Amino acid sequence: MKKAFLPIAIVAAAMFAYAPIAIDNAPYQSTMLLIQKIFYFHVPSWVALTCALTVCGVASAIYLFKGSPEADRYAVAGAELTALFGLFGLASGMLWARKAWGIWWEWDARLTMAFMLELIFVGYLLVRKFGGPGAEKLAAGMGIFGAATAPFIYKSVDWWRTIHPKTSVVRTLDSPDNSPPMFHVLVFCMVAFVLLFLVLLSLRVRLEQQRAALDRLYLEEED
């Protein structure tokens, strides 16, 4: 990961610099017109969140059952990034909703569950910060259950009646009539967000590793 950090960071920066041009060139969606272009940052935010959520859930399980301190560092980094990308997704979704639906928020299944997920991970971070000794294991439990909600949130639009677009909306973008297809721009932005996630994860894990090294130095000094 250390060797790959710089190339990934450069590629991510280049993709983010080009993203506004690609989004500008993407065709307008026939009913929502300009506001639909929020989609190119809104959906990738949730894709990056899914990556962060997976890292947090898997690392939390490894920490809980094997006690690996390195896994715990990945878990806390994943949780912080879940909260960050969740905030991006919620904020961009609200701005979209205001224009597309005429309201900022609707307490339907998808939006409420996404909000609850954000609260779970803000709770995780609060437990880590103020929970005292043993907070890591309690937080790991929260991380696993937080990650377990992801499939339900994803499928919520198909299972329940909601004003949020269904999961099938992404497939409809891959139309041969579009030039360049909206789907290509969406995939481009998704890749950019996943690379951004990897860069931020790497930096955040590095911070946890340095904190652990500092703790070791203090312990050695006490001895």
Place this chain on the structure above:
Amino acid sequence: MIRRLGVFAVSFWLSGAALFAFQAGTPNPSDTTGFEPVTSLPPGQQIPAAPYLLWAYGLIWIGVFFYAWSIWKRLGKVEQEMRALEKRRK
């Protein structure tokens, strides 16, 4: 006596809230007739899209830069403390 008054007050409030919710949920016939799609409204009554789009992208860009800066700052603080500790040990 106070308990009975409390029960009465809560019951009154709950029934009032239910009545209010029922009234709020009853559609007014005049609201449903003469429906007009948003796209056919005059431009002055339509919500402009561009500010929302710019806000969405702006918030995400600012958020990413702020978060990267916060990690950088926290990392710098820990490394500074490590250097000070190692210096003191020597």
